Amino acid sequence: MTPLSGYLLVAALLFSIGLAGALTRRNAILVLIGIELMLNAANLNLIAFWRYGPHPEALTGMMFAIFSIAVAAAEAAVGLGLVIQIHRHARTTDLDKMNRMRG
Amino acid sequence: MSFVFYVLAALTLAGALAAVTLKNTVHCALALTVAFAGLALLYLELDAQFAGFAQILVYIGAVAILIVFAILLTKGSETPREGVYSRNSLAGLAIAASVFAVLGWAVIESARVLPNETAVPAVTVLQIGNALMGRYVLPLEIVALLLTAALIGAVIVAMHEKEETK
Numbered sequence: 001m002t003p004l005s006g007y008l009l010v011a012a013l014l015f016s017i018g019l020a021g022a023l024t025r026r027n028a029i030l031v032l033i034g035i036e037l038m039l040n041a042a043n044l045n046l047i048a049f050w051r052y053g054p055h056p057e058a059l060t061g062m063m064f065a066i067f068s069i070a071v072a073a074a075e076a077a078v079g080l081g082l083v084i085q086i087h088r089h090a091r092t093t094d095l096d097k098m099n100r101m102r103g
Numbered sequence: 104m105s106f107v108f109y110v111l112a113a114l115t116l117a118g119a120l121a122a123v124t125l126k127n128t129v130h131c132a133l134a135l136t137v138a139f140a141g142l143a144l145l146y147l148e149l150d151a152q153f154a155g156f157a158q159i160l161v162y163i164g165a166v167a168i169l170i171v172f173a174i175l176l177t178k179g180s181e182t183p184r185e186g187v188y189s190r191n192s193l194a195g196l197a198i199a200a201s202v203f204a205v206l207g208w209a210v211i212e213s214a215r216v217l218p219n220e221t222a223v224p225a226v227t228v229l230q231i232g233n234a235l236m237g238r239y240v241l242p243l244e245i246v247a248l249l250l251t252a253a254l255i256g257a258v259i260v261a262m263h264e265k266e267e268t269k
Contacts, residue, residue, distance in 0.1 A: 002214060004218060010112045013207075014138075019202055020196055020200075023189075023195025025123065025187060026186075029170060029173055030123065033131060034123055036166060037135070070161075070250060074253035077253050084261045
């Protein structure tokens with residue numbers, strides 16, 4: 001097994017764990033945690049391909065990962081703000097109990 | 104494949120697994136921090152020092168703290184009576200397992216053509232800064248705009264609406 005495929009397997013496993021968390025948990029914050037894990041798995045892929053790619057000095061994969069980290073931070077801030085607002089409105093963060101769009 | 108890689112991969116995956124399976128939500132957030140730290144160490148192992156330290160700053164320093172704050176503000180640390188898994192959890196588990204099967208099959212099938220050990224790239228923070236200010240200056244400005252919009256948007260969304268409290 002080459003080092004690159006090892007990293008790719010770890011990233012695939014991390015993505016699947018995040019997906020399982022996002023799809024099976026009831027708490028909205030745990031779903032956000034799952035989404036963060038999936039984003040991080042993608043970043044690991046980007047960095048691994050940058051490291052073992054033909055032109056690491058071009059920095060493309062590295063830049064992609066850095067911008068992806070920034071976008072994920074923005075996503076986390078807005079997502080958690082939404083969860084706090086929904087909790088204030090519906091008194092719950094249980095996704096199974098949130099079954100209407102109207103407040 | 105070095106010994107360090109296996110240790111770091113095991114640490115990261117154990118943290119991630121604990122983050123999605125533990126019952127107490129605060130414990131989940133702490134396990135998530137372990138997973139983030141493992142990922143940062145994996146980046147360092149991949150000779151991406153800047154990305155590793157950015158990961159520590161952004162994820163452990165900001166996102167994990169933000170998640171802990173959100174858990175405490177929503178009283179999410181209490182375990183609900185109905186259990187922590189949703190009604191459709193078996194379907195979700197099946198979907199995740201099939202996604203991993205496809206991804207893992209693709210990686211193992213393509214392992215022959217993937218490049219083997221390559222030379223360690225000599226990338227300094229100076230080069231990254233030059234690239235950010237030169238070739239990637241437009242994406243950098245767009246990310247700055249996005250972060251400002253997200254900051255204002257998060258404050259507006261989470262702000263208390265006065266007319267509803269009356």
